[in-house]
Amino acid sequence: MRVRLPIPGAIAGGFPWQSYLLTPVELAADVTADMTVTPGTALGGGVTVDGQPLEGIILSLVHADAPLFGVSISTSAAAGGWDEVIGRPQTIVQNGLRVTPAILCDFLGTRLLTAVSYEPFVFPYEKSAISCDAVASAAREFSHDRTRLVVTPGVGDVGAGQLAFSPELGNGWGVQFPVTPGEQPRIGDITVSQLFVGGLIIGIRPNRILSANELNGYIQCGNCRAFGPDGRLHFTSSPQFGKKVTWQYSDASSSEGVGLKVVQKSYDGVPPADYVLFRFTITNGGAAPVTIYPGFFADWDIDDDFQGDIGATEGRLMYMKNFGDFESNVAAGSLIISDAPVAGTAFFTDFGQTKDEIVAALAGDFTNPSADEPGDHRYVQSIGPITLARGAATQFWLAIVAGESLDQLRSNAAAAAADVAARRAQPDAADAVSSAGRVWSGGNSNARSVSSPACKKGCATVTQ
Known part of the structure; x- marks a missing residue:
């Protein structure tokens, strides 16, 4: 089950724009389920070339167990970090959610310093940042x-x-x-x-x-x-x-x-x-x-x-x-x-x-x-x-x-x-x-x- 908050409220309260129920719900019959939305954590990392931020690179996080459902869409910011697509200068992600990243870090004219993992992880406990750090090729x-x-x-x-x-x-x-x-x-x-x-x-x-x-x-x-x-x-x-x-x-x-x-x-x-x-x-x-x-x-x-x-x-x-x-x-x-x-x-x-x-x-x-x-x-x-x-x-x-x-x-x-x-x-x-x-x-x-x-x-x- 997913909840999307009104964008102004999500931004003002520091809440994730999209939150998911973290425990499975059996649907053998009609079910009522409560869901509590709590503040999330800012996604760390960003994109750099020769140590300088590179803006405009798209990062998507999807639900690892339901990959057709998105969690967040971000772009790398000119000042560093991840701008969220809803207009927030940082990306806030739900705590405890298992996500899979989607990003392409093999940029023209560069050499990637460390390979990016596309394996699922529990945010922010197993990983709290996604970075693409490159240098001139x-x-x-x-x-x-x-x-x-x-x-x-x-x-x-x-x-x-x-x-x-x-x-x-x-x-x-x-x-x-x-x-x-x-x-x-x-x-x-x-x-x-x-x-x-x-x-x-x-x-x-x-x-x-x-x-x-x-x-x-x-x-x-x-x-x-x-x-x-x-x-x-x-x-x-x-x-x-x-x-x-x-x-x-x-x-x-x-x-x-x-x-x-x-x-x-x-x-x-x-x-x-x-x-x-x-x-x-x-x-x-x-x-x-x-x-x-x-x-x-x-x-x-x-x-x-x-x-x-x-x-x-x-x-x-x-x-x-x-x-x-x-x-x-x-x-x-x-x-x-x-x-x-x-x-x-x-x-x-x-x-x-x-x-x-x-x-x-x-x-x-x-x-x-x-x-x-x-x-x-x-x-x-x-x-x-x-x-x-x-x-x-x-x-x-x-x-x-x-x-x-x-x-x-x-x-x-x-x-x-x-x-x-x-x-x-x-x-x-x-x-x-x-x-x-x-x-x-x-x-x-x-x-x-x-x-x-x-x-x-x-x-x-x-x-x-």
């Missing part, structure tokens, strides 16, 4: 931030927004746009990023998928993430050339692996255009020839409404934007550049495609080059077929581009294509980034549960 150091488009390159993962790296590196910035050069991108959950999930994907007939992202939830593949755990990183930077980030990885850790080795290099774009370049070199280290369809998987969620996007294909450029004429006309997408022909350009809206269907899309057996109705769409973009003999390699470029209008997006894509053409004409220039670099190894885990599309509505209760 090492991943910031190798993020591309020379233009207004900020991108963290992961192990085949574009953006590397949540749990894409080992704990040592923390979280990347995702893909954020527009960011004023010289200013820090936004710290927050993955919804701050324009790209929810995106990265390298390779299809091999009839139904083999090698992906840099965990696509379970999108595709019926169990765990089709093949690239990551053996990733090795090196990056350099200079005022003249910007940053060059190199990842080396393979499919060796995957049961689906065929012996592919990847060297991924990414480069800052050249202002004032807004783009970041990726170059993938894929080598067949297996014992037999293999025919592949390499490309890019992207689930763009432009601005705040992931259900309001539309998408289109223009040659080798695929992009998404919000439907209609809204205050923000941001568009973002990818331009694939290679001597090999374009194979796949397919948007998807429904979830649960089979591996056969995705490989068929990557191979160009069917095409769906636009998503005209607003929704939560994603796409695959690929080239091929490319047959690699044992020891042979192939290469393709991917430009991540964004603009505050479609015209600006197209202009930035043209600038990216010109940059790639210049680098291909002078291969050494592409790597002409000098100064001392840093090296990390270890890569990321195969258990990136928060990349599930279901997490767009909140995955705070997922054990991490």
Whole structure:
């Protein structure tokens, strides 16, 4: 049984807004039960980054034995602590109630100092505070931030927004746009990023998928993430050339692996255009020839409404934007550049495609080059077929581009294509980034549960 007090009275008296009867009531027949509401206790803790409060992070407490019933909703306050949703500058919770917390503490650009427990507890006797304490992540150091488009390159993962790296590196910035050069991108959950999930994907007939992202939830593949755990990183930077980030990885850790080795290099774009370049070199280290369809998987969620996007294909450029004429006309997408022909350009809206269907899309057996109705769409973009003999390699470029209008997006894509053409004409220039670099190894885990599309509505209760 639950009682909700009038909000002014709850605030004035220091009472919990919602209180529950702590002893079970048998309902075999009509029952009368008395309930006494007593003052509660203020919830301690809060959210900090580098010791400074971070506001706006949502915390929900639900009844542990009746999880459909809420106890409190709070947001982290600018001055520290938890503001309660009813307008109280602290959150008051009923004493003796068993609650379960729901909060996501893996913020972009940060490294969490102590893992948050999502196990039920009796408040305040077993626990009286919930804290998310983070520091700046090492991943910031190798993020591309020379233009207004900020991108963290992961192990085949574009953006590397949540749990894409080992704990040592923390979280990347995702893909954020527009960011004023010289200013820090936004710290927050993955919804701050324009790209929810995106990265390298390779299809091999009839139904083999090698992906840099965990696509379970999108595709019926169990765990089709093949690239990551053996990733090795090196990056350099200079005022003249910007940053060059190199990842080396393979499919060796995957049961689906065929012996592919990847060297991924990414480069800052050249202002004032807004783009970041990726170059993938894929080598067949297996014992037999293999025919592949390499490309890019992207689930763009432009601005705040992931259900309001539309998408289109223009040659080798695929992009998404919000439907209609809204205050923000941001568009973002990818331009694939290679001597090999374009194979796949397919948007998807429904979830649960089979591996056969995705490989068929990557191979160009069917095409769906636009998503005209607003929704939560994603796409695959690929080239091929490319047959690699044992020891042979192939290469393709991917430009991540964004603009505050479609015209600006197209202009930035043209600038990216010109940059790639210049680098291909002078291969050494592409790597002409000098100064001392840093090296990390270890890569990321195969258990990136928060990349599930279901997490767009909140995955705070997922054990991490």
